[in-house]
Amino acid sequence: xxxxxxxxxxxxxxxxxxxxxxxxxxxxxxxxxxxxxxxxxxxxxxxxxxxxxxxxxxxxxxxxxxxxxxxxxxxxxxxxxxxxxxxxxxxxxxxxxxxxxxxxxxxxxxxxxxxxxxxxxxxxxxxxxxxxxxxxxxxxxxxxxxxxxxxxxxxxxxxxxxxxxxxxxxxxxxxxxxxxxxxxxxxxxxxxxxxxxxxxxxxxxxxxxxxxxxxxxxxxxxxxxxxxxxxxxxxxxxxxxxxxxxxxxxxxxxxxxxxxxxxxxxxxxxxxxxxxxxxxxxxxxxxxxxxxxxxxxxxxxxxxxxxxxxxxxxxxxxxxxxxxxxxxxxxxx
Ligand SMILES: [Zn+2]
Ligand SMILES: [Zn+2]
Numbered sequence: 001x002x003x004x005x006x007x008x009x010x011x012x013x014x015x016x017x018x019x020x021x022x023x024x025x026x027x028x029x030x031x032x033x034x035x036x037x038x039x040x041x042x043x044x045x046x047x048x049x050x051x052x053x054x055x056x057x058x059x060x061x062x063x064x065x066x067x068x069x070x071x072x073x074x075x076x077x078x079x080x081x082x083x084x085x086x087x088x089x090x091x092x093x094x095x096x097x098x099x100x101x102x103x104x105x106x107x108x109x110x111x112x113x114x115x116x117x118x119x120x121x122x123x124x125x126x127x128x129x130x131x132x133x134x135x136x137x138x139x140x141x142x143x144x145x146x147x148x149x150x151x152x153x154x155x156x157x158x159x160x161x162x163x164x165x166x167x168x169x170x171x172x173x174x175x176x177x178x179x180x181x182x183x184x185x186x187x188x189x190x191x192x193x194x195x196x197x198x199x200x201x202x203x204x205x206x207x208x209x210x211x212x213x214x215x216x217x218x219x220x221x222x223x224x225x226x227x228x229x230x231x232x233x234x235x236x237x238x239x240x241x242x243x244x245x246x247x248x249x250x251x252x253x254x255x256x257x258x259x260x261x262x263x264x265x266x267x268x269x270x271x272x273x274x275x276x277x278x279x280x281x282x283x284x285x286x287x288x289x290x291x292x293x294x295x296x297x298x299x300x301x302x303x304x305x306x307x308x309x310x311x312x313x314x315x316x317x318x319x320x321x322x323x324x325x326x327x328x329x330x331x332x333x
Contacts, residue, residue: 001025003124004312005059009051012320016049017062017123017313025120025128027074032131034086039122040065040147041307041315041328043177043234044090047258048117049316056118063330064090064115065150066122066129067143079131085143087135088127089150089288092119107158107282114282123312125332135288140296148178148302148327149295150288156183156230157291159255159280163228167191172226174218174242175233176203177319178327179255182295182302183230184210189298195222197241198233202325206303221245230255236262243270243277251276302327309333 007018027033045062047053066088070080080086094101094109101109115121120128137146156179165171168191173180176198184194188211196207199218207215214222219238225247231238231254239262242252254277265271294300303326307315315328 001125002309003061003120005061006049007059009049009055012046012050012317015313017316019310022124024126027072027077027128029075030077030130030132031074031128032070032077032080032086032134033072033126033128034066034068034088034134035071035126036066036068036122036124036332038067038143038147039063039330039332040150040152040178041312041319041324041330042151043319044151044257045116046316046319052258053117056114057120060117061120061122061124061127062116063122063124064088065147065152066115066127067137067146067150068122068127071126077131080134085137086129087137087146087150087292088115088122088129088133089135089154089283090114090116091282091285091288092133093130104284106284107287112282122332123330133285135292138292138296144304144306144329144331145302147329148182148304149292149300152178152327153182153295153300154283154288154291155179155255155280157186157294158283158287159183159230159253160187162251162253162278162280163230164251165192165228169193169227170195170224172197172222172229172242172245174198174229174231174238176200176207177232177324178302180230180232181206181210181326182300184212185300186294186298189300195226197222200322200325206325226250228253232256234258234260236260239277240265240270243275246275248273249275251278253278253280255280304329306331
């Protein structure tokens with residue numbers, strides 16, 4: 001099969017990815033092989049390709065927003081039928097026995113593994129998944145619509161929970177890419193008012209189209225205090241304006257897995273009055289199942305920029321250079 005691997009992590013314009021031929025992977029006990037139909041392109045793939053995240057598996061195949069069909073089942077794997085469509089997301093496995101797993105916080109598992117980082121992912125014609133960590137996908141979602149939900153949607157959904165937005169509250173979104181534009185639709189469908197700060201002119205236009213009541217530049221101050229905000233851009237500098245924009249008791253959730261350093265906070269300007277700064281770490285399978293049920297019900301529609309499989313490296317470069325509006329999705333087969 002053909003697969004893209006991270007041959008040498010480094011700046012995306014130096015070509016860290018390589019298209020290679022690999023033997024078709026065989027599923028082990030409890031695993032299934034999935035023939036990939038579509039795979040979303042996430043900023044985390046870019047962090048892995050560029051070496052912002054340490055190497056967990058040399059020559060890893062990135063991609064953790066995978067939609068495909070089950071083409072082989074390993075010993076004991078019986079959760080899905082052959083030919084059934086499934087989704088594969090970021091969380092690839094958890095230990096099930098650590099203190100976090102035992103209390104239902106498997107996103108914090110001490111021994112978790114991740115798709116496209118510890119295990120080969122979906123920038124390939126086929127991949128392997130532990131069937132317990134795959135998702136059934138609602139029929140009403142096309143492959144192209146389902147793919148971005150599998151990370152951008154799920155992580156955004158968890159970030160929205162972590163931001164503790166009150167019903168009908170004012171939500172700030174800093175950065176407006178794949179995850180933010182899905183999360184914003186969910187929040188708005190649930191009654192929130194959206195305030196979007198982003199440097200990209202195309203993203204600003206998309207935010208207006210999706211009903212944001214205010215749209216500004218990356219660090220601009222919204223005209224009213226925000227009840228909650230989510231930082232999607234991987235830029236630590238933006239923590240300061242986002243915290244300063246919060247109302248008393250407001251929460252800023254940082255959605256990304258990687259953030260550049262945060263400059264010193266000034267207590268009065270950024271934290272006092274019970275404002276809170278929270279991180280978001282991966283997701284539980286329950287988050288994933290809730291989001292996949294909720295998104296079609298709320299009419300969430302991802303704006304998709306499609307790429308053929310053999311242009312995966314170009315898709316990542318476009319993401320790095322702000323040339324993607326909405327979510328980039330690879331069409332694999
Ligand atoms: Zn665990
Ligand atoms: Zn992701």
